[in-house]
Amino acid sequence: MPNHAEYWNSTLETLDPSRTRDLQFLKFKRLLARSYENSRLYRRKYDAAGLTPADVRTWDDVAKVPLLTKDDYRCQGKDPFPYGDTLCVPLEDVTVFHQTSGTTGTPVYQPDTWADWEWWSECWATIMWAQGFRPSDRLFLPFGYNIFVAYWAGHYAAEKIGCEVVPGGVLGTRERLMKMKELAVTAFMATPTYVLGMAETARKDLGIDPREFGIQKILCAGEPGALVPSTKARMQEAWGCKVCDHVGATEVGAWSFECSHQPGGLHINEALFLVELLALDSDTPVTEPGVPGRIVITSLDRVAQPCIRFDTKDVSMWAADRCSCGRTWKILDKGVHGRVDHITKVKGVLFSPVTVEEVVRSFAELDGEFEVIVEKQGDLDSIRLRVETPPDLSAEGTAGLLTKLGSALRWKTQLNITIEPQPYGSLPRYEVKAKRFHDRRGK
Ligand SMILES: [Zn+2]
Known part of the structure; x- marks a missing residue:
């Protein structure tokens, strides 16, 4: 019942x-x-x-x-x-x-x-x-x-x-x-x-x-x-x-x-x-x-x-x-x-920006904002992740964290993603819908 x-x-x-x-x-x-x-x-x-x-x-x-x-x-x-x-x-x-x-x-x-x-x-x-x-x-x-x-x-x-x-x-x-x-x-x-x-x-x-x-x-x-x-x-x-x-x-x-x-x-x-x-x-x-x-x-x-x-x-x-x-x-x-239109093929591999979110948010230290940008470089697609790094972490600590992030991303997406660290608080904050994914390849 x-x-x-x-x-x-x-x-x-x-x-x-x-x-x-x-x-x-x-x-x-x-x-x-x-x-x-x-x-x-x-x-x-x-x-x-x-x-x-x-x-x-x-x-x-x-x-x-x-x-x-x-x-x-x-x-x-x-x-x-x-x-x-x-x-x-x-x-x-x-x-x-x-x-x-x-x-x-x-x-x-x-x-x-x-x-x-x-x-x-x-x-x-x-x-x-x-x-x-x-x-x-x-x-x-x-x-x-x-x-x-x-x-x-x-x-x-x-x-x-x-x-x-x-x-x-x-x-x-x-x-x-x-x-x-x-x-x-x-x-x-x-x-x-x-x-x-x-x-x-x-x-x-x-x-x-x-x-x-x-x-x-x-x-x-x-x-x-x-x-x-x-x-x-x-x-x-x-x-x-x-x-x-x-x-x-x-x-x-x-x-x-x-x-x-x-x-x-x-x-x-x-x-x-x-x-x-x-x-x-x-x-x-x-x-x-x-x-x-x-x-x-x-x-x-x-x-x-x-x-x-x-x-x-x-x-x-x-x-x-x-x-x-x-x-x-x-x-x-x-x-x-x-x-x-976001779940897209990059270099022949199916790519979803949600996977990047899953990886970034699995690192407790990365609690700031991030953006994913897909664009053409010559004939090839490239993916960049711009991510805010913790404000109180040493340069050495940050480098170690980004290395771990890079390998976790490769493991999850099977793609090479360029990581660009950003100062904490520098990326836009959103109250309603976040716009974190940018596909700039043109179709
Ligand atoms: Zn239920």
């Missing part, structure tokens, strides 16, 4: 996988029909492919439905302004605006109805409950509330669960930390970069060991770090508590999470999302565990701007085992491994 206290929705989270599949297919067909009827974008796409919703009769037919990409959102900016052909409801039904940051192209405008916003809260409530958030928690949100969707839904979901929310809005890092200490908050949410940055500020500016804050749990989002074992270990060690990951996207919703059992991957919320893996270089489905594939997501219940088979261009693989938490939802092993 499931332990009901463990789940936000015990029926859906422990549903037999075959019944989950039935539910997903029912919702998928409903969404397809509604979008074809009401969204000019989907009508145009499916007409061009010679597909109508009635053509999707079995699970195998789902693969016939054209993929949605970032390029499809280019029809925005026109009537009904600013959403254009992507809108699937009358404009007056839209109650909230957000947009993507545009790090991978033109920003996407994201409308939501009141019901969509309830849905966002429900997605996040599922995640937060699975990570152990309860009404007894006092939660601090060190997040600059603005046009980006990041953590907004976390705020509303926390209220829905019954946590006490402390909005840390426009405060600086130091002020946020002081308020957290003053109010004895029990939890907070931030990107892995900021979780480590806050620990650094607590130690260096306030002279307080982050463990003294008594934080019991941290929810991470926005970067893959919370599932990179060495980064996770470093955050948990710094704050003395569990750190769990969550992955979502503005266009898609909050579709996956790591539960408090920390299975080394992300559960998919299969009640609200359909997640498929497709081969890296074709649209062939990947069903075997351990084989990398592109993550393609359908948000089954979102109304204002539906997202059907969105090609996220993020890479992951299915886990072979289920989680000890008892959820029947599938797991993506090691979470998101990186983007298709």
